[in-house]
Amino acid sequence: xxxxxxxxxxxxxxxxxxxxxxxxxxxxxxxxxxxxxxxxxxxxxxxxxxxxxxxxxxxxxxxxxxxxxxxxxxxxxxxxxxxxxxxxxxxxxxxxxxxxxxxxxxxxxxxxx
Amino acid sequence: xxxxxxxxxxxxxxxxxxxxxxxxxxxxxxxxxxxxxxxxxxxxxxxxxxxxxxxxxxxxxxxxxxxxxxxxxxxxxxxxxxxxxxxxxxxxxxxxxxxxxxxxxxxxxxxxxx
Numbered sequence: 001x002x003x004x005x006x007x008x009x010x011x012x013x014x015x016x017x018x019x020x021x022x023x024x025x026x027x028x029x030x031x032x033x034x035x036x037x038x039x040x041x042x043x044x045x046x047x048x049x050x051x052x053x054x055x056x057x058x059x060x061x062x063x064x065x066x067x068x069x070x071x072x073x074x075x076x077x078x079x080x081x082x083x084x085x086x087x088x089x090x091x092x093x094x095x096x097x098x099x100x101x102x103x104x105x106x107x108x109x110x111x112x113x
Numbered sequence: 114x115x116x117x118x119x120x121x122x123x124x125x126x127x128x129x130x131x132x133x134x135x136x137x138x139x140x141x142x143x144x145x146x147x148x149x150x151x152x153x154x155x156x157x158x159x160x161x162x163x164x165x166x167x168x169x170x171x172x173x174x175x176x177x178x179x180x181x182x183x184x185x186x187x188x189x190x191x192x193x194x195x196x197x198x199x200x201x202x203x204x205x206x207x208x209x210x211x212x213x214x215x216x217x218x219x220x221x222x223x224x225x226x227x
Contacts, residue, residue: 034215043117043203043218044156087155100171101216103148103156 003027003090009108012082018075020107022088025069032091033064034101035073037084044087047073078111085109115140119204119219126194127227134189134222136204144207144214145187146171147179149200150221156203162187194226 005023012018024033035047048055048062050071055062061074075082087106117138126132138145146161148171158171162181176198178190187206191198202222207214 043220046215
């Protein structure tokens with residue numbers, strides 16, 4: 001079962017910031033939060049990940065609450081090409097040191113002109 | 114260009130006819146994995162491999178086989194496909210040495226079993 005809860009869908013105006021929330025209240029201390037996105041049925045694309053601290057890269061920012069029970073992915077200036085399904089994932093350590101991502105159903109973000 | 118390449122991208126086959134979906138990566142990654150994606154279920158891991166000759170089952174391995182004879186290749190084998198294996202399949206790879214390594218995904222292989 002997925003360890004995260006996300007809204008099913010969201011809308012955002014082009015040029016505005018898109019803020020995608022994620023709840024992961026059962027996350028363990030050494031489990032990372034990852035964000036991926038999937039455009040149409042293409043292969044998922046890595047966006048960003050974090051453990052405790054906020055993170056920023058060229059694509060997005062990740063804000064993790066102090067208690068680590070939730071996080072927000074921020075796309076600072078959304079474009080039409082950011083329309084995709086966004087997955088918030090907790091990475092657990094599976095059997096045999098497997099780097100296991102538990103995928104939920106994600107948030108379908110629609111960026112509108 | 115760094116990439117994960119899957120073939121075929123689309124395939125329609127019939128029940129029981131063995132098939133192989135190939136996966137190749139050019140990033141010298143140790144870790145490789147196969148996922149299937151079905152509506153309403155998200156991505157589920159089929160098999161994974163930590164390195165050459167090391168493979169293990171994921172969450173939904175039934176009906177599938179894999180092999181890892183070379184670092185770059187990780188084929189998915191369906192010995193006797195059935196209609197419930199109709200799905201969108203993704204291969205992924207990452208640096209195993211990095212505990213936080215991102216997964217790189219292929220473009221997917223859409224399989225239909227009649």
